[in-house]
Amino acid sequence: MCTFVTRTDFRMAADRSAAYNPRWRPGGLQPGFDSAGEATLNPSDVFRFVIALVLLPPILRIGRGIRLPFGRRVFVAGLLLILLAFAVQTVGPLVPWTGLRFVRHLIYAAGGFCFAWAAWSARTHELVLTGARR
Amino acid sequence: MIASTWSVTEDILPLLTFTAALVAVLMIPVRPGGSINTAAKTFFAASVSTYLISTLASVASHLGIFPSELDPVVTSIEMLWVPLILFGVYAMYSHQQLTDSVDARHAVVRASEMLESVMDTAPAGVVVLNDVGSITFANPEARRLLDMEDDLSSEMTDPKWSVCVGDESDGSLDRRCDFLDLLAPEPLRDVSVTVSWPNGWRRRLAVNTTPFANGSAGVAGAVAAFVEREPWSPPVRAAASRSPR
Numbered sequence: 213m214c215t216f217v218t219r220t221d222f223r224m225a226a227d228r229s230a231a232y233n234p235r236w237r238p239g240g241l242q243p244g245f246d247s248a249g250e251a252t253l254n255p256s257d258v259f260r261f262v263i264a265l266v267l268l269p270p271i272l273r274i275g276r277g278i279r280l281p282f283g284r285r286v287f288v289a290g291l292l293l294i295l296l297a298f299a300v301q302t303v304g305p306l307v308p309w310t311g312l313r314f315v316r317h318l319i320y321a322a323g324g325f326c327f328a329w330a331a332w333s334a335r336t337h338e339l340v341l342t343g344a345r346r
Numbered sequence: 347m348i349a350s351t352w353s354v355t356e357d358i359l360p361l362l363t364f365t366a367a368l369v370a371v372l373m374i375p376v377r378p379g380g381s382i383n384t385a386a387k388t389f390f391a392a393s394v395s396t397y398l399i400s401t402l403a404s405v406a407s408h409l410g411i412f413p414s415e416l417d418p419v420v421t422s423i424e425m426l427w428v429p430l431i432l433f434g435v436y437a438m439y440s441h442q443q444l445t446d447s448v449d450a451r452h453a454v455v456r457a458s459e460m461l462e463s464v465m466d467t468a469p470a471g472v473v474v475l476n477d478v479g480s481i482t483f484a485n486p487e488a489r490r491l492l493d494m495e496d497d498l499s500s501e502m503t504d505p506k507w508s509v510c511v512g513d514e515s516d517g518s519l520d521r522r523c524d525f526l527d528l529l530a531p532e533p534l535r536d537v538s539v540t541v542s543w544p545n546g547w548r549r550r551l552a553v554n555t556t557p558f559a560n561g562s563a564g565v566a567g568a569v570a571a572f573v574e575r576e577p578w579s580p581p582v583r584a585a586a587s588r589s590p591r
Contacts, residue, residue, distance in 0.1 A: 291431065
């Protein structure tokens, strides 16, 4: 699955990965490629990545003042992982490696795990404060 | 078909972790004065849900059951992910700040009430002096010892009595209508102060003071606590028509 391809084989790899892409429709253009088959960036992915990049500093700055013992670092780690996944998804069409999609899913999954951990930590913190759990 | 199956399998892992995150967020208890409020919880749940929706749409696309007309909708929902996180973090932060300020206000009120009850029940007179030695606060015992009415405003600015620091036996000490002589950079302990009234009443007080520091500008005031050093001295003049309280 994870195969490095040369620039010459890029079109072929793109055709092969088209089946993996949920946005691809039979007969339609592969996202990330123009009609000539050249790799292009997806504008919505770029916009989302830029938005995330711009909003990350205020999120971190505000988040510094939040009382969330231990869960805060995990939360920040999840944020950074999701940002990395956005970056991977944004530059994905320009990288001639079909395994990148799987890596992106792994990063998303790790980010989701971090968020689950942080949320569970917040829940435990609240339960300890209320005395329901020691 | 194999590729489609593999793609669905790829989507399963983030689907599971984000589902766990959503469940964990929804299980956070919201209580008054807690770390998180309903708004923050809603924003966090919504942000996690955006990726869940995206992943579910991806799985449905791989299985061929997702209408292509909804692609722009899913793309738009994905855009909301980070702003929703920001809203959630800000809602949580502002909620905690608000809770802290309310707690601080209650603590100040409790401390004030406790201090007031201490002042009311203290067997010693306690006065607060400003930077020119005038009284700005006096507890009930201080009012009794200084023979002041409950309405202090006039008597504090223009007292009937005069004060001198030290024993008045030789009569050579300077008399003042304020406690300016008690304002010293260092705390005073067991200082004799004589308070005299025009009708001849007189009280000798043992005074302790604690100054208020005012940075490099000197002393901004002081708290003075005092007790009567000896029993009430009888009036030296017949004009004294009433005994002190």
